[in-house]
Amino acid sequence: MCAWLNGRFLDPDALFYLQSRGIDKATAENMLIASFLHEAVVLEHRALDEAMHSAISELWSRTEHD
Secondary structure, eight states, X not given: OOGXXXXXXXXXXXXXXXXXXXXXXXXXXXXXXXXHHHHHOOOSSHHHHHHHHHHHHHHHHHSOOO
């Protein structure tokens, strides 16, 4: 597994912020990783871009990432 996927490269301040708002650590990590994936994937074709981002959201939100 990539280092950033296991949480070692997540922004500790962002993680702290989410946790201080009552979000558990695992959910906060998943939110930050999904955010990274959405920023990293950019496709010129609008329909493909929307489909890819929908797939990222759907798959990442329902999959355990341990």
